[in-house]
Amino acid sequence: MSTTIALSSTAKRDLILIASILIRFLLFQFDNVTEILGSRVEIVTPVTSFRRLTEGIYLFQNGVPPYDGGIFHQPPLLLPIFAYIPTILTPILYTCLDLVFAYLIQEITRIKQQLYKDCPRSDGDEGEIEPWVVAGCYLLNPLTIATCLSKSTVVFTNFAVVASVYYAMKGNRSYAMFGIAMATYLSLYPITMVALIILLLNQNMPGKSIAVHCIILFIGWLSGLIGLSYLLVGSWDFLSATYGFILLLSDLAPNIGLFWYFFIEMFDQFRNFFLVVFQLHTLIFAAPLTIKFRDHPLFAVFVLGGITAVFKSYPSIGDASLYIAFLPIYSEIVNYMRYSFLITNIFLYSSLLAPIFYHLWIYAGSGNANFFYAITLVYSIGNIVLLVDATYAMLRREFDVRNPELKGREVTQK
Amino acid sequence: MWQPYRLVYLLLFNQILLISIYSAKTSDQFRENLIIKPLPDGKVLTHFEFSIHSSNVDESDYDLFPRSIGQIFQTYKARELHLTFTQGRWNYEGWGYPIAPSAGTGVELWAWLWKNENLDKNWRSLTNALAGVFCASLNFIDERSTVQPRLSFRPEGVYIDSELFNSAELRYGSLPHENVCTENLTPWLKLLPCKSKAGISSLLNSHKLYNSNFHSMSVHVQPVCQQKECHNSQLEILQTVSTVFDPVRESGKRDWSLYQLFDRDITRACPLAIESNIVLMLPEVEDYSIDPEPFSIQTVDSTKRRFGVYDLTKSKTNFKLMMKWKEAFFEYDINPIQPDVYAHRYFTGFGQEHGGIKVNLFNRNPTNSINIQYCDVIPWYLRLYMHTLKVTVNGNEISSGPSYPIKQLFYQLAVDRSRPSVMEANISLPADTITTLSIEFDKAFIKYTEHPPDANRGFDVGSAVITTLSKAESKWDSILYQQTQDGIYTETLLISLPTPDFSMPYNVITLTCTVIALFFGSMFNLLTRRFVALDSENRDKK
Numbered sequence: 031m032s033t034t035i036a037l038s039s040t041a042k043r044d045l046i047l048i049a050s051i052l053i054r055f056l057l058f059q060f061d062n063v064t065e066i067l068g069s070r071v072e073i074v075t076p077v078t079s080f081r082r083l084t085e086g087i088y089l090f091q092n093g094v095p096p097y098d099g100g101i102f103h104q105p106p107l108l109l110p111i112f113a114y115i116p117t118i119l120t121p122i123l124y125t126c127l128d129l130v131f132a133y134l135i136q137e138i139t140r141i142k143q144q145l146y147k148d149c150p151r152s153d154g155d156e157g158e159i160e161p162w163v164v165a166g167c168y169l170l171n172p173l174t175i176a177t178c179l180s181k182s183t184v185v186f187t188n189f190a191v192v193a194s195v196y197y198a199m200k201g202n203r204s205y206a207m208f209g210i211a212m213a214t215y216l217s218l219y220p221i222t223m224v225a226l227i228i229l230l231l232n233q234n235m236p237g238k239s240i241a242v243h244c245i246i247l248f249i250g251w252l253s254g255l256i257g258l259s260y261l262l263v264g265s266w267d268f269l270s271a272t273y274g275f276i277l278l279l280s281d282l283a284p285n286i287g288l289f290w291y292f293f294i295e296m297f298d299q300f301r302n303f304f305l306v307v308f309q310l311h312t313l314i315f316a317a318p319l320t321i322k323f324r325d326h327p328l329f330a331v332f333v334l335g336g337i338t339a340v341f342k343s344y345p346s347i348g349d350a351s352l353y354i355a356f357l358p359i360y361s362e363i364v365n366y367m368r369y370s371f372l373i374t375n376i377f378l379y380s381s382l383l384a385p386i387f388y389h390l391w392i393y394a395g396s397g398n399a400n401f402f403y404a405i406t407l408v409y410s411i412g413n414i415v416l417l418v419d420a421t422y423a424m425l426r427r428e429f430d431v432r433n434p435e436l437k438g439r440e441v442t443q444k
Numbered sequence: 445m446w447q448p449y450r451l452v453y454l455l456l457f458n459q460i461l462l463i464s465i466y467s468a469k470t471s472d473q474f475r476e477n478l479i480i481k482p483l484p485d486g487k488v489l490t491h492f493e494f495s496i497h498s499s500n501v502d503e504s505d506y507d508l509f510p511r512s513i514g515q516i517f518q519t520y521k522a523r524e525l526h527l528t529f530t531q532g533r534w535n536y537e538g539w540g541y542p543i544a545p546s547a548g549t550g551v552e553l554w555a556w557l558w559k560n561e562n563l564d565k566n567w568r569s570l571t572n573a574l575a576g577v578f579c580a581s582l583n584f585i586d587e588r589s590t591v592q593p594r595l596s597f598r599p600e601g602v603y604i605d606s607e608l609f610n611s612a613e614l615r616y617g618s619l620p621h622e623n624v625c626t627e628n629l630t631p632w633l634k635l636l637p638c639k640s641k642a643g644i645s646s647l648l649n650s651h652k653l654y655n656s657n658f659h660s661m662s663v664h665v666q667p668v669c670q671q672k673e674c675h676n677s678q679l680e681i682l683q684t685v686s687t688v689f690d691p692v693r694e695s696g697k698r699d700w701s702l703y704q705l706f707d708r709d710i711t712r713a714c715p716l717a718i719e720s721n722i723v724l725m726l727p728e729v730e731d732y733s734i735d736p737e738p739f740s741i742q743t744v745d746s747t748k749r750r751f752g753v754y755d756l757t758k759s760k761t762n763f764k765l766m767m768k769w770k771e772a773f774f775e776y777d778i779n780p781i782q783p784d785v786y787a788h789r790y791f792t793g794f795g796q797e798h799g800g801i802k803v804n805l806f807n808r809n810p811t812n813s814i815n816i817q818y819c820d821v822i823p824w825y826l827r828l829y830m831h832t833l834k835v836t837v838n839g840n841e842i843s844s845g846p847s848y849p850i851k852q853l854f855y856q857l858a859v860d861r862s863r864p865s866v867m868e869a870n871i872s873l874p875a876d877t878i879t880t881l882s883i884e885f886d887k888a889f890i891k892y893t894e895h896p897p898d899a900n901r902g903f904d905v906g907s908a909v910i911t912t913l914s915k916a917e918s919k920w921d922s923i924l925y926q927q928t929q930d931g932i933y934t935e936t937l938l939i940s941l942p943t944p945d946f947s948m949p950y951n952v953i954t955l956t957c958t959v960i961a962l963f964f965g966s967m968f969n970l971l972t973r974r975f976v977a978l979d980s981e982n983r984d985k986k
Contacts, residue, residue: 094855295952308960318971392795399942429975436977
């Protein structure tokens with residue numbers, strides 16, 4: 031009996047793997063699909079657009095400084111990567127990144143299950159999720175597939191984050207810090223996860239103080255990357271064109287986030303104030319989450335990833351696909367979540383209506399900007415409810431695990 | 445009884461005094477000319493030219509040269525200055541090339557300024573000062589619309605090639621949405637020595653000028669030379685007004701008279717002018733009559749075009765002029781003679797998100813390829829993708845090789861809210877072809893305060909300028925140039941950008957902040973409070 035289950039399990043795994051590769055390769059064959067997805071505001075933003083990257087490479091190769099203008103806002107090291115990779119290999123690169131990501135998240139799940147093997151359990155727990163299912167969830171997530179097909183460069187950031195988490199859990203200090211430095215270099219916001227990566231490293235070697243060493247490593251890698259970029263483009267303009275652009279929000283192109291319409295409509299004299307408030311609000315959760323979940327840094331990575339995906343200045347569904355990938359690892363909290371049905375519906379509702387409302391506003395002219403704005407609010411609320419509910423479930427389960435004697439009693443917050 | 449005698453003597457004496465003052469100061473020379481050209485499609489082009497040459501313009505001594513312009517020119521260290529107000533569009537295919545290079549619709553200002561550390565400040569001050577003089581919104585030419593073309597807009601005055609580029613810089617700005625009207629013409633007229641009181645300028649009747657198909661008014665200040673050696677270069681102010689009237693619209697016939705066009709006749713030449721001519725370009729066909737007959741008829745050697753000249757200084761009475769065609773009504777020529785080079789520019793695409801610009805450059809010369817300089821200034825809110833630049837010749841895409849029409853390309857990237865993109869190219873148009881440039885762009889989403897009050901009207905994009913240097917000729921010797929440039933201006937374009945809901949700022953601020961507060965509150969709650977079991981006492985209290 032057990033052998034047949036194992037067989038069918040591996041068969042399912044292989045089936046999912048083959049299906050996800052096939053879907054990607056097939057859809058990459060249609061230029062229309064990649065072009066449409068590559069220009070959807072929900073999927074690509076000014077800081078991840080492959081079209082803008084192509085423009086940057088074109089300018090770079092023709093001797094025009096790419097950062098001396100308002101079109102290209104991605105870090106310089108992406109330029110040589112795509113300048114020398116033949117166009118035909120780009121789909122293969124993106125597919126491979128997704129597959130390796132899936133492999134890493136599967137390994138992360140395995141290591142996590144090993145780590146918490148001996149911890150007490152809650153009565154509500156079902157059997158542990160199989161690691162390949164986590165990988166499958168990532169590979170078949172429509173958000174992931176759309177991001178991959180759009181050739182959005184957020185894929186690189188996601189990959190760097192997950193690789194950093196993987197190496198942190200394996201205990202490889204240098205690689206882990208390089209991963210998070212790379213992610214920070216690529217899109218700035220992952221800097222909030224540095225402390226969590228150090229905590230993850232610490233789980234492997236409790237008692238040893240590695241924080242200082244890790245921070246030095248992080249600063250070293252990051253300055254190395256930035257120095258290399260300087261050597262590549264020969265000026266510091268890229269700092270203001272990439273990180274300044276992310277922080278100051280000079281392009282108000284619509285996306286699924288909260289910034290764009292707010293700052294289109296904002297009165298000029300309050301713009302700077304709200305910009306500071308909004309950016310701080312995104313970054314500030316790093317500290318309390320790290321402290322609260324110091325025993326579960328992996329879970330904090332999920333929550334911080336989610337906060338970044340909702341509250342960053344140029345979010346896309348690619349950011350959501352990163353943090354949602356971490357959710358199935360904590361399958362044990364699903365029973366404690368209260369709003370799963372609502373969350374599912376909000377996600378379906380917003381993914382259906384966002385393209386329609388955008389079309390009504392921009393192309394049909396029969397709707398106005400408020401239509402799309404409303405759906406971005408709905409999408410944000412969906413993510414927020416998911417994050418809050420997952421955090422609640424995690425804490426509630428912890429409470430049950432710690433206080434098995436209180437089972438069945440009504441519980442409140444104090 | 446004796447008083448009238450004394451009055452007559454006094455008047456005579458005054459007259460002698462005045463004449464002697466003017467003859468003592470012969471430094472400034474004023475010339476006025478009116479060129480009238482019947483156009484092939486029945487319209488009539490009238491082109492007024494007033495020029496003053498002055499050999500000593502400094503801050504204290506002004507004779508005929510207008511002080512307001514002279515002072516601005518001196519104070520802001522300008523070397524050359526060109527300002528054009530245009531209403532309507534010159535129809536190159538129907539009318540051929542204009543006599544003075546017409547500018548694109550709206551206002552165009554370009555100047556060569558002497559290099560110094562205050563150059564950009566001088567340019568700002570220059571635009572502001574000219575805005576004051578001409579009652580125009582020239583002060584809106586700020587750094588967002590100012591550019592420095594590298595290939596186009598060479599100086600029109602004399603210059604020494606090597607010296608110029610080390611000592612002066614070009615600034616160019618245009619306002620395509622600016623309307624031109626009487627309030628711009630009045631200060632323009634005041635710069636003339638005779639205002640509109642006498643001479644050719646008395647014809648400039650704003651009621652008639654602005655009731656025309658095309659109207660362009662300009663002021664050019666530039667250094668010129670009178671002799672080959674150019675020992676003492678002079679400063680010239682050249683004021684022109686070009687207007688295209690349509691007599692066919694009113695009468696069905698091409699017949700026109702000065703009185704019909706301007707509602708006025710010329711009473712006398714301006715007494716201060718050393719030259720006062722009306723030049724009528726005579727059509728090649730002979731089925732017309734002119735009254736009065738030209739005082740003299742001259743022929744341009746190279747083209748055999750004939751023109752009749754009326755010297756107003758020799759005309760003692762009111763000067764009337766009319767032209768009649770021997771036909772019952774005018775029939776439009778279906779195949780007008782097209783000029784060699786002309787261009788059309790338009791937007792492609794749909795929706796408010798992406799778009800494209802396409803320029804068709806026509807070369808109708810059957811045998812020769814023609815070199816042109818193309819200069820296009822695109823505002824920052826259209827984000828151009830240079831990698832999408834495509835060049836086709838007669839529909840066949842060419843991407844490189846010796847037949848690639850673009851010989852040289854300068855590109856300046858736009859910076860959001862501070863400078864426009866500039867695309868300049870040296871293009872060789874093959875004989876008898878249509879060369880098409882196309883490029884794609886994204887429309888920017890701009891703040892609600894950056895939209896004009898009539899947001900849904902859209903934004904104007906200024907003309908692209910095509911300069912043909914085929915006419916470039918060195919008049920005197922190799923290092924001293926005075927080029928004639930032909931500017932061909934394409935259509936100005938109107939683009940609508942995606943608009944937000946202008947009535948919503950408070951709602952948006954409230955709703956977005958609510959969503960953020962929802963998250964912050966819930967998360968804060970979860971992170972700071974602990975779970976506790978309700979004991980039985982607590983429950984009872986509830």
